[in-house]
Amino acid sequence: MSEKKTGGQIIWESLMREGVKVVFGIPGGANMPAYDDLMKHEYPIHHVLATHEQGASHMADGYARATGKVGVCIATSGPGATNLMTGLATANMDSVPIVAFTGQVPTSLLGRDGFQEADIQGVSLAITKHNYLITDIHDLPGAIKEAFFIAGTGRPGPVLIDICKDVLQDSMEFEYPETVDLPGYHPNQNAPDPASVARAARLLNEAERPLIVAGNGVIIAEAEKELRQLAEKANIPVATSLLGIGSFPATHPLSISWGGMHGEAYCNYALQECDVMFAIGARLDDRLTGVFDTFAPKAKIIHVDLDPSEMGKNITINTPIVGDARLTLQNLLPQVDSNEHPTWLAQIDEWKQETGDRDILAQETDDLIAPYIMQQLWHATDQGNATVVSDVGQHQMWEAQYYRHTKPRSLLTSGGLGTMGYGLPAAIGAQMGEPEEPVWVVAGDGGFQMTMAELSTVAQEKLPIKIMIINNGFLGMVRQWQDVFYNQRYAATPLFNPDFVKLAAAYGIPGRVVTRKEDVYEAIKEAQATDGAYLLEFQVEEFTNVYPMVGPGRSNADMIRRPFAESEE
C-alpha cells in the first residue's frame, strides 16, 4: 500500500516521474497548497518565479522549443490563468509541447462567480490541444499522465489542467499510472502510406524543377539529417518556412533561404515556378503562400504532415502523405533517384544574384540598420553558433533574413500567432533549458516593452542572456504597412520609449547604446565578454522597411521589391 499524498504533492511527484527539472509560474490563492508542498517536501524541481503569467507561459514555450522536452508553467485561478492564455495560444499555433497547471476555486464555489473564478477550461478550449478540469483528486494522476502524453506526442501542443483548490488539499494513496487509455488518440500510428510515398518518389524523379519546402515538423521529428540526404541525393533546392528555419543549414549550397511575405525574393520566384513541390512538416499558411489559389501554380504538390487536417486545408495538393517527417523521408529516400537539375539550379542562381544586387546591404549607406546588425551578430556568434530568440515585427524578419541559421532549434520565434512580447521570456526558458548555450534576444522597442518586466526574472536567475533591442521609435511593422497601404498616416505607431540602458541598470544588468555602424561588432563582442546578462540598444534608422513584401491579397509572384539605391535618393 502506498503512502497518502495531497493533490499538491501529487503534482510534484508526477512532474518528477515525467523528468521535469524546472517549472515557470506565479503563486496565488488557488494554487498556494501546491507551492506550500513544493517547499515543505523540498522536491528537487526548480521553480522560476515569473513577473507576469504571460511571461511564465512563454518561458515554458522557450524551454520546450530549445530542448524538445515538454515545458511546464503554473498559474493561479482567474487573472493568473487568463494571463497564461497568450502563451498557450502561441504554443498551440506553433505546435509547442506545454503542460500548464492552473488553480481553480474550490469545487463548492465552482460556477458561483467566486473570487478569482474564471472558466479556464472554457476559455482555453480553442487554444489548447486538450484540457482538463479536475474536481476529484482521484482523476489527478491520470490527467497529468495523459497531459504529458498528449502534449509531447503526435503533433505537439499545449495541454492545460485546471485544478480546484480543495483537490490540492485533499489526499489519496498515490500511484502514478504507467499507461494511458485514450481511445480517440493514436499518435504512434504515423507510418506513411507506402503507395503515397511511391507516388511522391515518382513525381520527384520525373520533376524538372523540384523544390523542397521544409517546416517546423522536420525539426520536431528530428529529421534534418534525412532532409539533407534527400536534398543532396537528388540536388533539390530547399526552402523553409519561417518556423522551418534551422531544419536545413542556411549556408548549404542547396539552401534557398525561406519564402513568403518577407522571405527572400529568389525563394518566392522558385516557389512560384517549381513543377513539383515537396512540402514537409510545413502547414502552408497564408504568410508563406500568399493568396492560396495563386500559390505554386505550376507545381504538383506533395504534402507530408503528421496532422491529416493539414491536407488540403489551405492549398489543393496532388499527393497527400500523412506521416511522421523522419519516417516518411526514410521510406522515400531509397526510391528517389540521384539527379542534377542543372538548368533549374542555374535559374535559381540567376534569381539569387538579382536578389543580392538589390539587397539593402549591397547599397552604400552610413545608416545604422538592422540587417547589418543581424549580419554582424551572425559573425560574432561564430557564424550561427547561438540560439536567437526573436520577438515579432520588422526585426524578426531581418533576423530571419540575415542571421543564417545552421542548426535546428537555433531560432525560436512566434510564427503562427505573431505574439509581440514573446522574445525575452522565451529566451529565459531557452536559457534555463540549455544553460551552456549562448542565448540572444532580438526584440523591437515595441515588443520588448510588452514583457520587459521579465528583466527581473533574468536578474533573479542570474541568466547570461544577451538582449538586443532594435529601436526605431515605432511599432515598425505596422508603420511599414501605414507607409505602403495607409498613405503614411502613422496612427498610434510612434513610441515613447524609456532609456533602455537605464532600465536594465535598475535590474543590475549592464548595457550600452549603439548609434553608429562601426560600433556594432565591437558592442556585440563586449556583450559576449560580459559575465551575465547584457543589454544592447541599437538606435537604428527609423524608416527602413522590410523587403520584399507580399501585400495582402497578393500572390508571391507579385512582390513589392526594395527600390534600387538610386531611386531611393
Next chain:
Amino acid sequence: MKKHTMIAWMEDKPGVLNRVASLFRRRNFNIESLAVGHSEKAGISRMTFVAEGNARDMSQIQTQLYKLINVTAVQDVTAVPTVDRELALIKVKASNGSRAEVMQLVDIYRASIIDVDMETVIIQAVGSESRVDSLVELLSHFGIVEMVRTGKVAMVRGSHDRAAKQKTAVAAYKNGQ
C-alpha cells in the same frame, strides 16, 4: 455545395459536446442538424450530424473533429446505403371541424396521435427527413402550435461490424481523402 451525413463516435465525458460545438463554430463549419445519444458501447456516445459544404469542407470537418482527443471515430456516410430517421412531435390545432382530417393525414403518414385536448392534438412522426418535412407542410394548413424535431440519426445498412467501419473511417484521413 452538397449536404453530407456524418457519424461521429466520442467518449461520453463532461464537456465533449462543448468541444465539438466549439470546433464547429471556430472552424466556421455549416451544421444543419445534430443528434447525440448513447451508442451500443458503454462510455461512447454517437452523434449524427448533417453538414453542408464542398469536398474541402467535408474533409476539414472530419479531420478536425478527429483531432479532438475525445473523438474516437468519424465517418461520412453520405455515399453508403443507410437507414436514416428523424422523430418529430407536432402540436396542431384540431377542433371538432378539422380533427378528422388531421387524423386522416396522420394515418396516411403512419404517424400517431399521442395526446388530444379540445383545441389541439400532438402528433408523433418518425421517418426520413423529407417524409417528416412533407407531413409538416400538410399540417401547417391546420396551424402548427408547437413543434420539436430531433434531427436526423443514421445507421449504415448491412452486417459489417462497427470496428471495421471505424477503421476505414480513420484510414480515410490518413490518406488525406
